[in-house]
Amino acid sequence: xxxxxxxxxxxxxxxxxxxxxxxxxxxxxxxxxxxxxxxxxxxxxxxxxxxxxxxxxxxxxxxxxxxxxxxxxxxxxxxxxxxxxxxxxxxxxxxxxxxxxxxxxxxxxx
Numbered sequence: 001x002x003x004x005x006x007x008x009x010x011x012x013x014x015x016x017x018x019x020x021x022x023x024x025x026x027x028x029x030x031x032x033x034x035x036x037x038x039x040x041x042x043x044x045x046x047x048x049x050x051x052x053x054x055x056x057x058x059x060x061x062x063x064x065x066x067x068x069x070x071x072x073x074x075x076x077x078x079x080x081x082x083x084x085x086x087x088x089x090x091x092x093x094x095x096x097x098x099x100x101x102x103x104x105x106x107x108x109x110x
Contacts, residue, residue: 001051003028003059007066008074009043015071016045022069023047026062027055042073 009015016035023030032048051057059077067075 001059002031003047003049003051003062004078005047005049005063005066006074006076006078007045007047007072008038009045010071010073011041011043012071015043018069018071019045019047019066022065023049023062026065027052027057028062046078 007019009019020030028049028051030047030049034046036044038044051059063075063077066072
């Protein structure tokens, strides 16, 4: 089973580490991840994960556990079925309300 989700994180120290640790401890493997900062001091993180073969945890359970972390402001499942290749992520960017560029950063490979 695969899961593609978008998380909004606080800029607190160790927030990403807590999220990744929770995903791994719940029996999922992160295959691809992109991250960008928003103009509201949040970090938008897209994660594409696969469930390990011998684990029975559902995507809904994982998302519910992530939502309980104090550093997570929002969790949403996305409908895209395949991650964006790391080579194509370099030019993905959003304009913030202040007009500045807010690029996505690719972490990991597909």
